[in-house]
Amino acid sequence: MGVLDGLEDALFVGFDSSTQGLKATVIDGRFRMVHSESLNYDTDLPHYKTRGGVHRHADGVTVTSPALMWVEALDLLLQRMAADGCPFNRVVAVSGSGQQHGSVWLNNGALSALRGLDPSRSLKEQLGGVFATPDSPIWMDASTRGQCRELERRLGGAQAVADLTGSRAYERFTGNQIAKMWQTEPAVYEATERIALVSSFMASVLAGEGIPIEVSDGSGMNLMDFRARRWAPAALDATAPGLGAKLGEVVASHVVAGKVHAYFCARYGFGGDVAVIPFAGDNPCSLAGLRLGKEGDFAISLGTSDTLFASVLDPSPSGVEGHVFASPVDPKAYMVMLVRQNGSLVREKVRDAAAGGSWDVFARLLGQTAPGNGGRIGIYFDEPEITPPVMKAGHYRFGADGRPAVSFSDAEEVRALVEGQFVSMRLHAVRAGLKPRRLLATGGASANSGIIRTASDVFGVPVYAADVTDTASLGAAYRALHGWVCKRAGRFVGYAETVSGAPEFRKLADPDPAANDVYTGMLKRVGQFEDDIIARS
Ligand code: ADP
Numbered sequence: 001m002g003v004l005d006g007l008e009d010a011l012f013v014g015f016d017s018s019t020q021g022l023k024a025t026v027i028d029g030r031f032r033m034v035h036s037e038s039l040n041y042d043t044d045l046p047h048y049k050t051r052g053g054v055h056r057h058a059d060g061v062t063v064t065s066p067a068l069m070w071v072e073a074l075d076l077l078l079q080r081m082a083a084d085g086c087p088f089n090r091v092v093a094v095s096g097s098g099q100q101h102g103s104v105w106l107n108n109g110a111l112s113a114l115r116g117l118d119p120s121r122s123l124k125e126q127l128g129g130v131f132a133t134p135d136s137p138i139w140m141d142a143s144t145r146g147q148c149r150e151l152e153r154r155l156g157g158a159q160a161v162a163d164l165t166g167s168r169a170y171e172r173f174t175g176n177q178i179a180k181m182w183q184t185e186p187a188v189y190e191a192t193e194r195i196a197l198v199s200s201f202m203a204s205v206l207a208g209e210g211i212p213i214e215v216s217d218g219s220g221m222n223l224m225d226f227r228a229r230r231w232a233p234a235a236l237d238a239t240a241p242g243l244g245a246k247l248g249e250v251v252a253s254h255v256v257a258g259k260v261h262a263y264f265c266a267r268y269g270f271g272g273d274v275a276v277i278p279f280a281g282d283n284p285c286s287l288a289g290l291r292l293g294k295e296g297d298f299a300i301s302l303g304t305s306d307t308l309f310a311s312v313l314d315p316s317p318s319g320v321e322g323h324v325f326a327s328p329v330d331p332k333a334y335m336v337m338l339v340r341q342n343g344s345l346v347r348e349k350v351r352d353a354a355a356g357g358s359w360d361v362f363a364r365l366l367g368q369t370a371p372g373n374g375g376r377i378g379i380y381f382d383e384p385e386i387t388p389p390v391m392k393a394g395h396y397r398f399g400a401d402g403r404p405a406v407s408f409s410d411a412e413e414v415r416a417l418v419e420g421q422f423v424s425m426r427l428h429a430v431r432a433g434l435k436p437r438r439l440l441a442t443g444g445a446s447a448n449s450g451i452i453r454t455a456s457d458v459f460g461v462p463v464y465a466a467d468v469t470d471t472a473s474l475g476a477a478y479r480a481l482h483g484w485v486c487k488r489a490g491r492f493v494g495y496a497e498t499v500s501g502a503p504e505f506r507k508l509a510d511p512d513p514a515a516n517d518v519y520t521g522m523l524k525r526v527g528q529f530e531d532d533i534i535a536r537s
């Protein structure tokens with residue numbers, strides 16, 4: 001019997017609670033797309049007054065999102081899906097993806113409010129009072145530099161923290177955010193019964209009970225022993241008192257962790273026994289959606305942030321840059337990743353300034369200049385950057401002679417931005433020992449052929465894509481299916497075996513060797529410019 005036999009008509013939902021919006025992808029047991037839906041926080045829920053889904057605070061480094069917005073979004077998304085006739089009654093399992101690192105601070109009454117959800121009232125009405133703080137710190141926050149240095153000091157240095165948790169201390173990683181909360185808002189910390197990640201929080205709302213933090217998303221906290229896949233006592237102790245009790249246990253990615261609460265059955269028509277498979281982080285879910293496993297297969301995710309990641313069996317965590325996470329699909333594998341914070345939002349700014357707000361004009365401008373941009377190089381940070389670590393925003397332009405340039409023409413600016421982003425990504429991939437042989441593109445900007453061609457030329461490898469740009473929600477749907485298959489078999493079934501029938505990828509671009517040579521020649525200069533900027537920031 002095949003692992004998918006009898007599941008032809010069963011449906012699997014993957015949610016994706018991302019920085020800018022909430023999405024859902026529904027597939028059947030033959031990988032056919034049955035339904036998809038998305039909403040945008042800024043435009044669909046304008047009363048939260050977010051920009052890009054977040055609130056940037058006046059200090060320039062603190063970034064939060066209102067947790068209640070994520071809750072209200074879930075009702076709104078499900079309402080729209082039900083109105084479009086999504087057959088929720090055929091769903092057998094749900095899972096989800098959440099932006100990584102963001103934390104949700106649940107107070108004493110939260111778990112009983114979740115358990116008692118009443119279908120005659122909205123989630124927003126019932127869950128408004130469950131937060132110890134309404135503002136959830138998210139991954140764009142860079143306000144915890146002091147806490148990071150302290151964690152590294154307590155645990156024996158950056159490399160020691162990386163060896164234990166998979167990453168050196170990073171500002172956005174949840175443990176450092178927790179240390180800051182404990183130090184600066186002890187009353188909030190004390191009032192918190194459970195600290196959830198965005199992923200485990202959304203799962204908990206759907207299940208009406210506390211669903212634990214999943215291993216791959218737990219890896220983004222500087223708190224978990226990433227090899228043992230459980231909390232590291234030394235990291236917990238160095239972060240805040242009594243933390244273990246507030247976090248609960250870590251859970252494997254593929255188990256059934258609960259079932260969808262009666263609230264969603266009564267309001268939207270889910271059946272009475274729908275499995276909730278733990279929600280994971282967005283990049284880990286994209287790894288699942290892109291079925292990464294073959295050596296040399298790397299994802300390049302061009303969403304709010306730009307990330308480069310792959311699945312590996314034998315990782316060596318770096319105390320300088322990059323992350324290692326537990327894999328969300330294989331209890332014996334890991335995920336390696338680089339993150340660039342200044343991704344789509346900078347591209348949008350340059351699009352607005354140089355291309356009149358149009359992606360088509362942006363692509364045309366990119367086509368007007370040649371690879372290498374006549375020696376011009378641009379490095380653009382609108383927010384503090386993660387890779388390379390730069391705290392101060394700024395736009396840096398250099399002429400062919402290496403001297404700072406005041407401005408570029410519109411066409412030069414567009415090329416400088418796109419080339420600068422990818423050459424920097426390649427530079428840091430080389431430094432982290434990552435060697436892509438093929439790229440699988442995902443995220444909103446993967447729809448842009450000029451951007452994809454440049455990525456292919458810079459890395460010197462072909463670029464492929466799935467049929468959808470949101471592989472995080474697709475991967476969450478695959479993970480729901482995987483969890484269900486494991487449960488039905490009563491054992492762990494390999495992920496590759498489970499998803500072997502999923503649609504093939506399309507080739508989007510082949511690299512031009514001459515352009516690739518030009519970019520190889522740029523690596524050193526970009527590295528020097530970045531090092532100067534870091535030294536000044
Ligand atoms: P998230 O990280 O929130 O999941 P997405 O993967 O949904 O982000 O990507 C959203 C981004 O995609 C938007 O900020 C937008 O700038 C970008 N985007 C959408 N279409 C295009 C396009 N044609 N060219 C370049 N970027 C695009």
Ligand code: XUL
Binds near residue numbers: 098100339
């Ligand atoms: C990953 C990271 C971002 C967010 C975006 O470490 O911080 O890619 O996951 O949602």
